[in-house]
Amino acid sequence: MTLDLRSDPITLTAALIDIPSVSRDEAAIADAVEVALREQTAGFEIVRNGNAVLARTNRGLPTRVLLAGHLDTVPIADNVPGHFTTEDGEQVLYGCGSVDMKSGDAVFLHLAATVAEPVCDLTLIFYDCEEIAAEFNGLGRIERELPEWLDADLAILGEPSAGWIEAGCQGTLRARLTVTGVRAHTARNWLGDNAIHHLAPILQRLESYSAREVEIDGCVYREGLSAVGVSGGVAGNVVPDEAEVLVNFRFAPDRTLEQAAEHVRSVFDGLNVEFELTDGAPGALPGLTSPAAKDLVEMVHSHGGGGVRAKYGWTDVSRFAALGVPAVNFGPGDPNLAHKVDEHVPTDQITTVAEILRNYLLGKH
Template sequence: MTLDLHADPIALTAALVDIPSVSRDEAAITAAVETALRTQTSGFAVLRRGNVVLARTNRGLPTRVVLAGHLDTVPIADNVPGRFTTENGAEVFYGCGSVDMKSGDAVFLHLAATVAEPAHDLTLIFYDCEEISAEFNGLTAIEREVPEWLDGDLAILGEPSGGWIEAGCQGTLRVRLQTKGVRAHSARSWLGDNAIHRLAPILARLAEYRAREVEIDGCRYREGLSAVRAGGGVAGNVVPDEAEVEVNFRFAPDRSVEQAIDHVREVFAGLELDLEVTDAAAGALPGLTAPAARGLVDTVRAHGSAGVRAKYGWTDVSRFAARGIPAVNFGPGDPNLAHKRDEHVPLAQITAVTEMLRHYLTTPA
């Protein structure tokens, strides 16, 4: 499919949604984006690595802004191709990835082709495999092989934020808590030690847990410690000798990964269990005091319909923050609709985000 970057970003959103791009199957959409950037923009050096497309200007401007968005989606749920409709007097577009995050990608692509006199040098990054394990994330390879492409004074990820700036992000930690027992026939259960029953004190501590709230740069982050999976059992007539529960800790960005692990260990201290860390990613501080970030904040607040709030959840802003680059989430769409069968975005939000970003990118710091 040929993408028209000069078309209204609403139409461009629909075109992107209609190119299926479930994680690990992004070749077609990557090719379309690469071709469009090479043929419909000026002043950009374009590089493709696997299913990642990078483009940047080198105009010698005093600041550089990175616009980054992932091209993949979760599995399609009878919602491709997309469709336009009107609900409660508002025009909306339904489709897989319309919120997360092809509408954000459409805004970035449209601006790359239509902003004639930017106030900042621009870097565009469109990458694959964000929706699956971090080891496959396209930014991982870029960070390893050509990290200079990630450099800038501000990184804006087009994650859905309802047209608000969602600053920073929570860190995330997953641990596996395993209990041991003694296997026995369930008709003679007293001869065994039920490992599933030993999960009870773990679940009790989770139920009693009170999440911490912390304010950073005017953004309030709320932590959460949750059981997300439990398992155990051998057969319908066997007392199990092993059971486990997986716990996810979403922590405020003022904690490091090591501090988050220590906190989880403290929560379950004194219980008979094995604790294994299975996944961890640091959060990102808001970074709103950086000059390049303040300009975006001023633009969004001047718009009048949006502002700044904390990001609940982990996003790739963490990668930029770890490199000392302020990073925010900013895009159309309600993040609560991401990954849903009825995922949809209000057309007015696509237009509003486009105009706010156009103003920011053309206004000197």
């Protein structure tokens, strides 16, 4: 498929949706993006890295803004190709990735082709494998192999935020809590010690857990500790000798990953439980104090955007924060609709985000 970057970003979003790009199968969409950038933009250095496409200008301007979006989606659920409908008098575009985040990618690609004289140098990164395990994330690979490409005064990720600036992000960790017992035949269950029964106090702690709300730079982050998996059992006639609960902790960015892990351990103090941290990623502070971020906030407030709020989910802004690069989430689409079978985006949000970013890149306040 040939992508027309100068077409309306709504049309471009629909074209991107129609290129299937489930995680680890992004070659076709990366090819289309690379060809379009090479043929339809001027002044960009363009590099292909795996199934990521990178482009940047080097005009020697005083600031650099980085626009980043992932090309992959979750598995298709009979929602490709996309389609338009009208709901309550508004045009809506349905399709896998319409929210997360091909509408954001379309805005960035359109701006790369149509903003001829931005007031800042631009870097664009379209990357692969964001929706699966962090070890496969294309942005992480770029950080390892092409770290200079991530230098910027502000990074804007096109994650769905319904036209709001969603500042920073919460951290996330997962841990396995294992309890043990003694295996026995259920006909003589008194000879055993049922490990599944020992999960009860763990679940009671989770049920009674009171999560904090933390305000940072005017953004309120709400933590959450949840059981996300339970396993145990040997056979229908065996008292099990091991059982486990998987928990996920979403934590405010004022905690480090280590502090978050220690907090989760403390929740289960006094219980005979083996605690194993299986994976985790730190959050990111709001990052709204840099001049480039302040200008974007002003632009959103003055040109019909939604304002500023905290990002509850983890996003790749965390990677930029760790590098000392202020980063925000800003894109079309309701994040609550991401990954749903009926994923859809109001097309006026695509238009609004594109116009706000156009004015921002042109320095029009």
